[in-house]
Amino acid sequence: MKALENIGLNALRRIDPEVAHGLALKALNTGLGPRSGPVTSTRLRTHIAGLDLPNPVGLAAGFDKNATALGALSKTGFGFLEVGAATPRAQPGNPKPRLFRLAQDQAAINRFGFNNDGMDTIANRLANRPPHAVIGLNLGANKDSTDKAADFATVLTTCGPHVDFATVNVSSPNTEKLRDLQGKAALAALLAGVMEAREALANPIPVFLKIAPDLNDEEINDVAEVANTSGIAAIIATNTTLDRDGLHGPHKAEMGGLSGQPLFEKSTRVLAQLAGLTSLPIIGVGGVGSAAQAYQKIRAGASAVQLYTALVYGGISLAGEIAQGLDDLLRRDGFAHVADAVGSGRSDWT
Numbered sequence: 187m188k189a190l191e192n193i194g195l196n197a198l199r200r201i202d203p204e205v206a207h208g209l210a211l212k213a214l215n216t217g218l219g220p221r222s223g224p225v226t227s228t229r230l231r232t233h234i235a236g237l238d239l240p241n242p243v244g245l246a247a248g249f250d251k252n253a254t255a256l257g258a259l260s261k262t263g264f265g266f267l268e269v270g271a272a273t274p275r276a277q278p279g280n281p282k283p284r285l286f287r288l289a290q291d292q293a294a295i296n297r298f299g300f301n302n303d304g305m306d307t308i309a310n311r312l313a314n315r316p317p318h319a320v321i322g323l324n325l326g327a328n329k330d331s332t333d334k335a336a337d338f339a340t341v342l343t344t345c346g347p348h349v350d351f352a353t354v355n356v357s358s359p360n361t362e363k364l365r366d367l368q369g370k371a372a373l374a375a376l377l378a379g380v381m382e383a384r385e386a387l388a389n390p391i392p393v394f395l396k397i398a399p400d401l402n403d404e405e406i407n408d409v410a411e412v413a414n415t416s417g418i419a420a421i422i423a424t425n426t427t428l429d430r431d432g433l434h435g436p437h438k439a440e441m442g443g444l445s446g447q448p449l450f451e452k453s454t455r456v457l458a459q460l461a462g463l464t465s466l467p468i469i470g471v472g473g474v475g476s477a478a479q480a481y482q483k484i485r486a487g488a489s490a491v492q493l494y495t496a497l498v499y500g501g502i503s504l505a506g507e508i509a510q511g512l513d514d515l516l517r518r519d520g521f522a523h524v525a526d527a528v529g530s531g532r533s534d535w536t
Contacts, residue, residue: 194501195499220505230512234490256311272325273327274327278301279300285298296442308345322352325341325355374415392420394419395421398425399425410464414464423470428444429444453473454486455535470488474496
């Protein structure tokens with residue numbers, strides 16, 4: 187399967203990256219890709235925010251924006267999936283081209299702008315989700331909304347009954363003024379509205395908060411203070427960065443959010459800093475492309491990790507490879523459970 191996957195990856199990298207992404211989803215839905223289900227073991231089983239995961243390696247939001255490949259993705263090695271972002275109304279996003287590969291850096295820049303089919307269509311797909319997978323939804327706001335904070339609660343009310351967790355995404359750099367909602371007062375008000383919508387659900391689900399990597403120390407402290415008192419269940423650290431230091435190739439100056447390997451150190455330092463400011467579980471995202479990097483995130487303070495951009499270069503089977511490699515690293519270092527390793531190397535990052 188890996189040899190066939192490599193052939194497919196080489197072919198996809200020769201065409202427009204957004205077209206390639208669409209073809210990859212179609213390939214998964216036709217049965218190509220891993221089908222043995224999540225890798226798991228006693229060491230890898232993870233309990234986070236009330237959710238029981240077979241392993242702590244998750245799919246980050248953005249890969250399956252419209253929840254069109256839930257069945258296929260649930261058969262891969264991921265321990266949990268996050269789809270979206272979904273906005274109240276369908277929107278086309280920003281003009282194309284809006285996705286760029288930086289192959290030399292094992293990275294990507296995107297400025298999608300929350301292109302999606304809208305919450306009603308996505309909710310209908312989520313209603314027919316695989317029953318045993320752990321699936322969450324990234325909540326977004328419409329670009330032209332006059333009340334972006336209210337959009338998050340609206341999407342949660344519509345889609346919440348069909349998912350296991352929801353993520354408030356105030357950290358995308360591609361929707362104007364969205365990152366302004368990470369300010370202390372604005373974030374507190376936004377989360378209060380989302381938590382009110384959560385409590386109105388027949389089955390209130392855990393709510394996560396996804397933050398940017400470009401916050402300064404004071405801003406990180408403010409986020410932690412609000413998070414600690416808001417009732418949210420976890421923090422996802424981090425989204426893409428606006429930093430462009432050290433990049434290579436013709437697309438290095440494109441506007442949008444940078445993801446992939448160049449983000450690893452920056453995002454890991456943010457999560458390590460957060461881990462010293464909150465007892466909430468943290469999901470580490472940004473530059474995870476190997477078991478060693480997943481392990482570093484966990485030792486820095488993450489209870490679980492997510493990846494997306496690395497799949498462009500390593501294929502969908504990478505999820506299972508990382509989970510298995512993580513199990514091997516935990517065993518090597520004498521950890522009986524992944525939770526025992528969380529934060530064990532945080533001092534390396536602070």
